[in-house]
Amino acid sequence: MFYRPQDGHGLPHNPFNALIVPRPIAWISTRNSEGIDNLAPYSFFSGTAYEPPQVMFASTGTKPDRDNTKDTVGNIRASQEFCVNLVDEASTDAMNTSSRGLPADASEFDHAKLTRANCETIACARVASAPASLECKLVHIQQSKGAANYVVIGEVTGIHLRDDCIVDGKFDSTRFIPLARMGYRDYALVREVFELARPDD
Numbered sequence: 503m504f505y506r507p508q509d510g511h512g513l514p515h516n517p518f519n520a521l522i523v524p525r526p527i528a529w530i531s532t533r534n535s536e537g538i539d540n541l542a543p544y545s546f547f548s549g550t551a552y553e554p555p556q557v558m559f560a561s562t563g564t565k566p567d568r569d570n571t572k573d574t575v576g577n578i579r580a581s582q583e584f585c586v587n588l589v590d591e592a593s594t595d596a597m598n599t600s601s602r603g604l605p606a607d608a609s610e611f612d613h614a615k616l617t618r619a620n621c622e623t624i625a626c627a628r629v630a631s632a633p634a635s636l637e638c639k640l641v642h643i644q645q646s647k648g649a650a651n652y653v654v655i656g657e658v659t660g661i662h663l664r665d666d667c668i669v670d671g672k673f674d675s676t677r678f679i680p681l682a683r684m685g686y687r688d689y690a691l692v693r694e695v696f697e698l699a700r701p702d703d
């Protein structure tokens with residue numbers, strides 16, 4: 503089949519986010535001006551540069567108590583910083599719980615019963631149990647086409663790696679099993695890893 507998004511797909515559910523898979527999940531912690539620690543998953547997420555290291559995520563849509571965006575982008579606008587925590591298999595339910603649209607003055611850390619740890623280079627909490635956390639300072643927020651679509655880019659200024667995930671000098675994802683977002687309400691656990699040398703190696 504072929505369809506133009508503007509004309510509709512004719513399927514029971516929109517296939518769009520089932521086409522960009524698997525997606526890593528950025529579990530993003532921010533702190534608002536009242537000191538409330540916010541946490542939410544964002545799977546429109548990737549790295550964008552090595553030097554200096556940078557990451558991006560995209561926010562789509564709004565929440566009722568927030569002007570034209572979600573808490574994460576609102577907090578980043580004000581604080582200019584955020585932390586990306588990786589999601590392991592063990593955190594599946596807590597990650598899902600934290601996606602709830604809570605009021606801006608409620609913390610998803612408490613709602614999902616998660617332990618906070620301090621960041622080193624930014625004034626923000628991180629998920630203590632995360633296999634890795636990337637502390638980021640805002641580079642820019644780009645408004646994208648559409649009503650409330652934003653692309654956020656941050657420079658990574660500090661990286662936490664859980665010690666048990668470092669094996670023979672490498673960050674070993676088989677030690678934590680990454681959770682990935684598929685389409686619809688589907689997820690995948692990355693259990694099988696193989697190495698492939700590049701032709702130029």
Ligand SMILES: Cc1cc2nc3c(=O)[nH]c(=O)nc-3n(C[C@H](O)[C@H](O)[C@H](O)COP(=O)(O)O)c2cc1C
Pocket residue numbers: 527540541542543544545546547560561562563565572573574575597598600601602603604683
């Ligand atoms: C696995 C997962 C991935 C998500 N990815 C995104 C995303 O990439 N962009 C987005 O705007 N919302 C995404 N959401 C929805 C947000 O997490 C949800 O709207 C949340 O309430 C936003 O919280 P905040 O207002 O505290 O930022 C995702 C939800 C889940 C469960």
